[in-house]
Amino acid sequence: MADFAANTRPFAELDRSGRTRRLRRLAEAALTEYDVPVARLTPLGHGLNTTFRVDGADGGRYVLRVQRPDGPAVAQVRSELAWLAALRRETDLVVPQPVPTRDRDLVTVVADPAVPEPRTCVLxxxxxxxxxxERLGPPQLYALGEFTARLQLHGARMNGLDRGRVDDLTDFGRSQVNGFSDVVLDRAVEQAGGDEQVRAAVDRARAVRAELGFGADVFGLVHGGLHQENYLFHRGGVRAIGFDGCGFGHYAYDLAVTLGELTHLPQREALREALLDGYRSVRPAAATTDPAVLxxxxxxxxxxxxxx
Structure with missing residues (x-):
């Protein structure tokens, strides 16, 4: 009886482990669309999206991402994967390599009766x-700065991608024509319990965006989430994952995401300078690395x- 109740409870009422179990079955269905012999499927994380490590019977290893239902649309996910595929073809930057389905699509949409809506999946x-x-040092951040700049230079060549803005203020803002409108800001302040510091921070960001403008030298396709959980190191080289939040924004935003996640480290000032030095070695753009802008x-x- 307990197992029956667990299997029939509404998805929204399940805890994290319960949802992951349901999504695992959906993930198994998604993997039948790929020419990958699966030996083991292991949950990696359940955050905005749910990911699984896939160990292939052929010795290959993969990551399957089950997209959250309120995330980017299928066309936008295809654009993300198109950028990754182009990066793998056209540069030596190490990023995830998309695996196409048997039908040569970069995404698959799967439904399961135990999950209330179809989910977009990518491998x-x-x-x-x-x-x-905590073990980050200036050499790693210098390499990340170079990587970030080269990633942006390549993104500037990716025309016609269907991706949103990385700097929209809230989920409500993403649904509006202007994600920084007064209506969006008023709702954000209300959501923050009336904290006017939110308004002050957004007003300053508005002013900086206006000062920078939206020219190709300061604005374009960016990763949007280069924090410590999305960059890693192998044999002295930096690599990036977590492109599901990529989109269009000011190049300084990419650097700001990285800098904002270093504040708990005692060596943060040295790391900051190394990141910016590495970035300037590829893109000596003073506006993007201006302290006030960042x-x-x-x-x-x-x-x-x-x-x-």
Whole structure:
């Protein structure tokens, strides 16, 4: 009786482990669309999306991502995968390599009776490496700065991709024509319990965006989430994962995401300078690395995380 009740409870009432068990069955169905002999499927994480490590019977390793229902649309996920595929073809930057289905599609949409809505799923090859965080040093951040700049240069060549903005203030903002409108800001302040510091941070970000403009030298396709859980190191080289949040924004936003996640480290100032030096070695753009610009985007990112 207990097993029956667990299998018939509404998905929204399940705890994290219960939802992961349901999504595992959906993931198994998704994998039948790929020419990958599966030996083992292991849950990796259940956050905004749910991911599984896939160990192939042929020795290959992969990551299957089950997209959250309120995430990017199928066309937008295809655009993300198209960028990854182009990066693998056209550069030596190490990013996840998309695996096409038997029908040569980069995504598959799967439904399961125990999950209330169809889910978009993608499969990529495993990226080897280690996450460092407290062990980060200036050499790693210099390499990440170079990587970020080269990633942006390639993104500038990717025309016609269907991706949203990385700096929209809230989920409500993403549904509006202008994600920074007064209506969006008023709702954000209300969501933050009336905290006017939110308004001050957004007003400053508005001013900085206006000062920078939206020219190709300061604005384009960016990763949007280069924090310690999305970059890793292997044999001295930096690699990036977690492109599901990529989109269009100011290049300084990418750097601000990285900088905002270093504040708990005692060597944060040395890491900051190394990141910016590495970035400038590829893109010596003073506007993008201006301290006031970066501070405004760091504050904006902090507001976004607070209201997520």
């Amino acid at each position: 990529c090859r495993w990226v080897e490496g280690r996450f460092l965080d 501070a405004a985007f760091v504050a904006l990112r902090r507001v976004q995380l607070r209201l997520r």
